[in-house]
Amino acid sequence: MTLGEISPPPRRGVILDRDGTLIDFVRDSDLGSVQSAFHPSHIRFLPGVLEGMRSLSNAGFVLAIATNQPGPAKGQIPMRAVETTHRALLDRLRAEGIEIAQLEVCTHHPDGGPGGDPNLIVNCECRKPKPGMLLTLLRDLNLDPTQTWMVGDSLADVQAGHAAGVHTALLWEEGRCEFCPYKNGESSLIAPIRPTIAAPRFDRLAALVAAGLV
Ligand SMILES: [Mg+2]
């Protein structure tokens, strides 16, 4: 037997949503608008995120990001801005001692928008709630789905995690997840798919995941 024939044991991982999970949305109180960060200067980590990511990393989890960024398909944000923002995000995390093994981004949207790149206006297999990005990460990073988590702030994250066969952790706080169906409180939650665990802050969620409570 050669070394090449010995496959390394699968690892455990945490796949992270970006907006509303790691970093905050960009808010304009005058316009009343809420938007995904599209410039390095927009990057603001949410409370407990850096501490939580460090504790997950110290607990032996491989960290990855899976994010929907339909801005280029909708003609709202140039692709270049998405890439620049992601390079800055990974640099900022690295400066904090946090390594992201892989970042997957879906820049598609089924309906697009005015000025959107026609090549990106497709019904793709990667846009969450579909599991495409998660399945890519599981394969590329050799992650064991039974020891891997999807952490996010929306139903689409929970659904994608469920479809990929991983555990799901929902960051949930009343009034904070602007775009998610949980925004009116857990009592309004009629979705058939529920997360494995939920907590209102990233560090608390990370502590539950790192403690291996499932
Ligand atoms: Mg989100």
Ligand SMILES: [Zn+2]
């Ligand atoms: Zn896609």
